[in-house]
Amino acid sequence: MTKMPEIDRDKCDGCGLCIEVCSCHVLVLVDNVVEVKERIGCQQCSKWCTMCEMVCPVGAIQCPFDVITEE
Amino acid sequence: MKGGIEMISSVCSALLGNLEAGIILNDMAVKAESLQxxxxxxxxxxxxxxxxxxxxxxxxxxxxxIVIFEGEPARAVYFVISGVVKVFKTSSDGKEQIIYLARPGDSFNDVPVFGEGLSLASAEAMTQVVLYGMEKDDLEASLRELPKLAENILRLLSQRIEQMISLVEDLSFRRVMGRVAKILLENVEDTNGQRHRLTQQDMAAMAGTAREMIGRSLKLLEDEGKVRLERNRVVITDKEALREIAGVGI
Incomplete structure (x- = not known):
């Protein structure tokens, strides 16, 4: 399954900056909390640009990386 | 009739002129709470x-x-009311260094305006953005009349200097790249397949630097062939070289 940005619903204050900055249009506000559209639709974060994480003023979004060694 | 059409045409031109410039002058719309x-x-x-x-x-x-181009005369200070603005510098070979992100409540272009110089960095809207602006002359006149405003600006410029000194330190000594290399080596998937997932914010906190420096360091490591950046993975392609940069015997 494609990994998606991780959202801490308790931290999210619904400011919407992440939605505006997302070039994949994968985020949406539901009940004033940001949600990944994949759960309600079919769009995917294809770039992992991490801009949503970068602009979030309250640290509610995380785009983690796996660190691996090339085989 | 002809006069009426000319008048409508002239009003339309004026409106289009303002729209093209992206500027809407409307004192009544300026909200005190947004300013505060x-x-x-x-x-x-x-x-x-x-x-x-x-x-x-x-x-x-x-x-x-682009709201401001680096090197152009600095005529106004801007205050972010909504959205996010990226303040950045670009090197001669096109590499970008983000200085900071200006969010609602932040300002930008202040240093060159007070320094009577050219804009030191470019500014680009990362989202739809609404800005308030204040021309240099008006700001200086208000400064002379309002001591509290002068005090606030002094405090803000002090913060800017602290921020810049911290960034200069990081950029000068390649130490962030070394720390990032060490963090990657320490968090690589172990022999049991146990993965440690890291955000750039995590790495910034671990390296004791700004998040903006992490993205730059990862890109530099990729340019030098030490790692490969994939969608949500950092693949270490030259572990020995990474160990050398990290200066550790992991």
């Missing part, structure tokens, strides 16, 4: 805010639009 949320104007009395409001212009900017 900015460090510049916090603690000002309602009367003092009214005296400021008349000098403020509003500017709507679309995503991706």
């Amino acid at each position: 949320s900015n460090t510049y104007f916090s603690g000002l009395s309602p009367e003092e805010l009214v005296s400021i409001q008349k000098h403020i212009f509003e500017k709507a900017v679309t995503r991706g639009e």
Whole structure:
């Protein structure tokens, strides 16, 4: 399954900056909390640009990386 | 009839002119609460805010639009009312260094305006953005009249200097790249397949630097062939070289 940005619903204050900055249009506000559209639709974060994480003023979004060694 | 058409045409031209410039002048729309949320104007009395409001212009900017070009004359300070603005410098070979992100409540282009110089960095809207702006002359006149405004600006410029010194330290000594290399080596998937997932924010906190420096360091490591950046993976392609950069015997 494609990994998606991780959202801490308790931290999210619904400011919407992440939605505006997302070039994949994968985020949406539901009940004033940001949600990944994949759960309600079919769009995917294809770039992992991490801009949503970068602009979030309250640290509610995380785009983690796996660190691996090339085989 | 002809006069009427000319008048309508002239009004339309004027409106289009303002739209093209992205500038909408409307003193009535300038909200005192929006001003007060900015460090510049916090603690000002309602009367003092009214005296400021008349000098403020509003500017709507679309995503991706450049608000300020590095090197152009600095004519106004901008205050972010909504959206996010990226303040950055670009090197001669096209590499970008983000200085900071200006969010609602933040300002940008202040240092060159007070320094009577050219804009030191470019500014680009990362989202739809609404800005308030204040021309240099108006700001200086208000400064002379309002001690609280001068005090606020002094505090803000001090913070800017601290921020820049910290960034200079990081950029000067390649130490962030070394720390990032060490963090990657320490968090690589172990022999049991146990993965440690890291955000750039995590790495910034671990390296004791700004998040902006992490993205730059990872890109530099990729340019040097030490790692490969995939969608949500950092693949170490040259472990020995990474160990050398990290200066550790992991």
